[in-house]
Amino acid sequence: MIINSNLKKLSKTYLFTQVTEKVENYKKLNPGVKLINLGVGDYTLPLCDAVVKKLREAVNNLSKKETFRGYGPEEGYLFLRESVKKYYKTKGVDLDTDEIFISDGANSDIGNVLELFSKDNPVLIPDPVYPAYVDANIIHGRKIEYLNATQENNFLPGIPKDEVKSRIIYICSPNNPTGATYNYSQLKAFVDYALETGSVIMFDAAYESFIKDQNLPSSIFSIEGAKKCAIEICSFSKIAGFTGVRCGYTVIPEEMVYEDSNMNKIYKRRLAARFNGVSYISQMGANAVFSREGTEQVNENLDYFRKNAKILSSVFEKKGIFYTGAKNSPYIWFKCPSGMSSWDFFDYLLEKFNIVGTPGVGFGKNGENFFRLSSFGTLEETELATEKLLKL
Numbered sequence: 001m002i003i004n005s006n007l008k009k010l011s012k013t014y015l016f017t018q019v020t021e022k023v024e025n026y027k028k029l030n031p032g033v034k035l036i037n038l039g040v041g042d043y044t045l046p047l048c049d050a051v052v053k054k055l056r057e058a059v060n061n062l063s064k065k066e067t068f069r070g071y072g073p074e075e076g077y078l079f080l081r082e083s084v085k086k087y088y089k090t091k092g093v094d095l096d097t098d099e100i101f102i103s104d105g106a107n108s109d110i111g112n113v114l115e116l117f118s119k120d121n122p123v124l125i126p127d128p129v130y131p132a133y134v135d136a137n138i139i140h141g142r143k144i145e146y147l148n149a150t151q152e153n154n155f156l157p158g159i160p161k162d163e164v165k166s167r168i169i170y171i172c173s174p175n176n177p178t179g180a181t182y183n184y185s186q187l188k189a190f191v192d193y194a195l196e197t198g199s200v201i202m203f204d205a206a207y208e209s210f211i212k213d214q215n216l217p218s219s220i221f222s223i224e225g226a227k228k229c230a231i232e233i234c235s236f237s238k239i240a241g242f243t244g245v246r247c248g249y250t251v252i253p254e255e256m257v258y259e260d261s262n263m264n265k266i267y268k269r270r271l272a273a274r275f276n277g278v279s280y281i282s283q284m285g286a287n288a289v290f291s292r293e294g295t296e297q298v299n300e301n302l303d304y305f306r307k308n309a310k311i312l313s314s315v316f317e318k319k320g321i322f323y324t325g326a327k328n329s330p331y332i333w334f335k336c337p338s339g340m341s342s343w344d345f346f347d348y349l350l351e352k353f354n355i356v357g358t359p360g361v362g363f364g365k366n367g368e369n370f371f372r373l374s375s376f377g378t379l380e381e382t383e384l385a386t387e388k389l390l391k392l
């Protein structure tokens with residue numbers, strides 16, 4: 001049997017697995033040491049009451065003959081797509097429910113949407129960025145080019161200056177790991193570029209709920225022309241702690257047409273062949289996020305993490321260390337002290353301060369000498385970490 005040789009091209013371990021392995025190893029060697037985990041961006045607050053109530057109701061429905069449901073629509077239940085549509089309306093974006101596809105989270109759909117486009121299209125991925133983009137494209141055997149995000153451009157690289165056509169361009173804004181967020185005119189430049197070159201933008205909006213600044217767009221569809229050239233991928237993980245429940249959504253506009261083919265219709269056809277939909281239970285829970293009660297409770301949680309981000313960023317303010325993020329993002333991205341490499345600083349923080357973070361180089365070569373801290377920890381741990389970091 002000949003295997004997909006692209007799989008052999010993946011880095012030996014996925015970034016977060018590598019971090020977990022190092023941490024587990026440290027724990028084994030240092031039993032009893034309490035670690036502060038500001039590494040992976042995972043929620044530390046429980047699901048909010050409104051969500052839990054609906055999850056219970058869903059289980060209850062499945063337990064009775066009259067309300068039991070089997071297979072659901074692969075694109076997701078209409079009740080949830082209606083709620084997502086209303087949510088976008090609050091951002092000034094008009095969507096049709098047929099343009100919304102409920103997914104099991106952003107990570108899967110980052111790879112799934114690639115099946116819409118030929119492997120011959122070059123892919124442009126920011127560096128540094130969430131490593132799943134690179135991995136998904138390596139598995140597909142695509143040619144990857146990088147868009148350099150550096151301290152010089154505040155980790156917000158602009159459009160490429162070359163003439164390459166038909167690119168698949170990934171944008172993550174607010175960015176993971178840097179927290180840097182594009183403004184309207186910066187995103188408009190990407191949309192214009194995509195329209196001119198026949199390219200497509202894969203817009204990862206997983207962290208949109210952290211945007212507080214009214215001058216920053218939280219959807220690519222706030223930009224004129226984007227419906228012709230962009231796909232938006234989002235998730236309930238970071239807004240409502242669905243990292244374990246699993247639910248997200250992807251928007252593929254009806255207006256998106258390449259080679260006379262309606263990409264929305266093609267994706268729907270592909271979905272029927274490849275996916276039986278997200279669990280009814282998860283979708284019921286996700287729908288509660290948009291209820292009045294759910295919105296209030298979710299916002300309280302987001303404020304909790306925003307406060308953590310502010311507390312953490314105070315370290316870098318006080319010390320005058322370059323950092324991005326924290327303001328419209330749950331991540332703080334900063335330069336390692338004394339020119340340390342990302343992994344050396346990881347070891348240093350772990351061993352000296354018992355703090356777990358994420359080495360910047362794990363997100364791409366431009367992340368070398370940088371480091372990411374997550375504000376998804378508990379307030380107590382965040383305060384303790386801040387105290388320790390101030391002594392650094």
Ligand code: MLT
Nearest residue numbers: 039040041042107130176
């Ligand atoms: C991260 O820490 O970058 C993310 O939480 C990982 C993920 O979303 O899969």
